[in-house]
Amino acid sequence: MAEGNVVAEKLNRRRAVPVIHLQGSHYDVGYDVGRVFASVIKNFLANYENLRDFEKEYKTDVGREVYDRTLANMKLRYPYYLKEIQGVADGAKVPFHQLFLLQMDDIIGTINDNHVPRNDTGGCSSIGVNNPESGILGHTEDAFSETLNHFYIMSAHIIPTPEDKENGAVEEQFMSLCYAGHMPGYTMGYNHNGLVFSINTLSPLVLKPGNTPRTFITRALLAAKSFSDAENILRDEGLGIGNGFSVNMLWTDAWGRQLYNVEVAPDLKGNKSLLNIHKYDEEPLVHCNIYQRLHVTEVIGPIIDSSESRLEAIHKYKPPQSRGEVVDILSDTAGKKFQVFQEKPDSIIQTIAAGIFDLDQRTWSIYIDKPNKSEPVAILPITFNI
Incomplete structure (x- = not known):
């Protein structure tokens, strides 16, 4: 959990749609998103239960190997999007690895437990x-x-x-x-x-x-x-x-x-x-x-x-x-x-x-x-x- 994160009281459904207009390099755009929405990002990272599961897998040998391999492949394929993520991390002052785990999602979340049934949920x-x-x-x-x-x-x-x-x-x-x-x-x-x-x-x-x-x-x-x-x-x-x-x-x-x-x-x-x-x-x-x-x-x-x-x-x-x-x-x-x-x-x-x-x-x-x-x-x- 990032330093300074606190678990906030549960909010009811807010009728708010924050919109940010950005211009610049991949890193600069990411940095400004992180800087402007730092409190929202930190609060989400502190309260998102799935991230706790991702971090648990990340700390295993198998999970860390997959994290490192995925990161290495993305450095070859999409290095500029990694800069975007790094910008968000720097702007919000949160760890890069937490944001990268969010991108990996079920790839890291099921690495040591890939079975039927799997507790995937969704609704879009x-x-x-x-x-x-x-x-x-x-x-x-x-x-x-x-x-x-x-x-x-x-x-x-x-x-x-x-x-x-x-x-x-x-x-x-x-x-x-x-x-x-x-x-x-x-x-x-x-x-x-x-x-x-x-x-x-x-x-x-x-x-x-x-x-x-x-x-x-x-x-x-x-x-x-x-x-x-x-x-x-x-x-x-x-x-x-x-x-x-x-x-x-x-x-x-x-x-x-x-x-x-x-x-x-x-x-x-x-x-x-x-x-x-x-x-x-x-x-x-x-x-x-x-x-x-x-x-x-x-x-x-x-x-x-x-x-x-x-x-x-x-x-x-x-x-x-x-x-x-x-x-x-x-x-x-x-x-x-x-x-x-x-x-x-x-x-x-x-x-x-x-x-x-x-x-x-x-x-x-x-x-x-x-x-x-x-x-x-x-x-x-x-x-x-x-």
């Missing part, structure tokens, strides 16, 4: 609509209850240093919701190249320790210039992802709008990620925290039970064709144990925010309470350089 639900009348991507951002009130939105213009450019960094402009202390990208947001996205955590049973953590791949997606560029980032040739997720992408380019879901999993036989790409031409996109097309052996437990329950609830509605219909579905709380909008105070998983991206209005609306019963706390502009 995404719904996309792309038709002549509407271009909508809606998402509930669900996370462990400690994450409630511990997030912020980064609006960043990354101007890489010459050294970072030599290592592959490019200029980036994006806006992303971030859990405290985490890199941007593994939630929802957009970039100025025409990409609007949301992420659903997926839980393959067998992971690949030492390979690219999903948070680095989704961080890199913020720099994607096209769908083919995003596909290359997701495939991660030469290494491949170490855990799993799916990404919902609504792309806008000179040819119009395209809606995709891509499921991503470790390739246990090769050095790349397994991908299943589905383009939605007519039907709406619906995705939760379960593989729907890619044949992967998954964990059993709450994350699967919750996903099946939420998918059942979502499909009780008629296929959505408009923003209002997406809003109503994402606000559903009919489930007794698992809800699309998880607001039960005793639930391990809470919906910390809901987002509605409206491509016709070019707005991103952020709700803290059920979106069909509340006004957005923030309405942010979507800016594309296309």
